[in-house]
Amino acid sequence: MQCIVNRRAQFSASHRYWLPELSEAKNIEKFGACSRFPGHGHNYVLFISLLGELDQYGMVLNLSDVKQIIKQEVTSQLDFSYLNDVWAEFQQTLPTSENIARVIWQRLAPHLPLVRVQLFEHPELWADYIGTGMEAYLTVSTHFSAAHRLAHPDLSNEENTQIYGKCARPHGHGHNYHLEVTVKGEIDPRTGMIIDLGKLNQVIEDYVLEPFDHTFLNKDIPYFAQIVPTAENIALYISNLVRLPIEGLGAKLYKVKLLESPNNSCEVYATEPESMSVKGVPVLASV
Ligand SMILES: [Zn+2]
Ligand SMILES: [Zn+2]
16 A cells, blocks of 8 residues: 655755846846845745555654655755755755755655655745656745625525525625645746746735735625635636736646635646646645
8 A cells, every 4th residue: 555654854044046147136136135145044844755655564664764864865954054055956056945845856866755845935935846857836825804605696595595504694704715826837947936936926916815805705806796705716716817927927827725714725726636646646735
């Protein structure tokens, strides 16, 4: 029987987005505050996912061995380092989250049966790398607050209550929605980026947060006058809103995940989720 096991590790490190072949003005234009001398730091959190058969002791691998390998090959070298200088790979390609995840994969692949390297720069920004060349995934997490009512306009109150329960009450109720937008793209061999993060955040702001935040979705968003704003329909609509603008930035929308409450969330894949599976096991499914 095959199983994926995940091991968490962390390191603190600094970096700076600065290309010496560009002028100061160009660096500032391209990288904004991330270009500032002498750099800035993050408390990175790393998840290493490993796939294998269970051994006679009921384990894929002995996790104390895994811990040692990750420490020796990655975290002891990166912790309290200046990433741009610490590994030669980062002199060629800037140490963005997606590129750090890729290089960590390359460093660990000779030692461990990797299926995914996931690196959090902070709780609202993380990269996933699954060993496919320069391709990587970047997820931004954000939130908005909105009210809704689950009721189909063509049905009676009784019918809606039968289908949607309390959620059909006539004056609505609200949620603090958490939204995760995952994009997929090729890591630029020099900047280390799959997308301009500032522009991605601006797309999410312009197409979702600004129009959705502090609204009554059924009344304020024309699309939801006829379409019942369930979490599923909201996620689908958001994925339709941001897909083309993200393509305009040179990446592809991969997934929209909408968390309505700690108990309930949904995911919409803009591309086939099967493409992200290893031997039928989806490796980007988040918890
Ligand atoms: Zn940074
Ligand atoms: Zn609700």
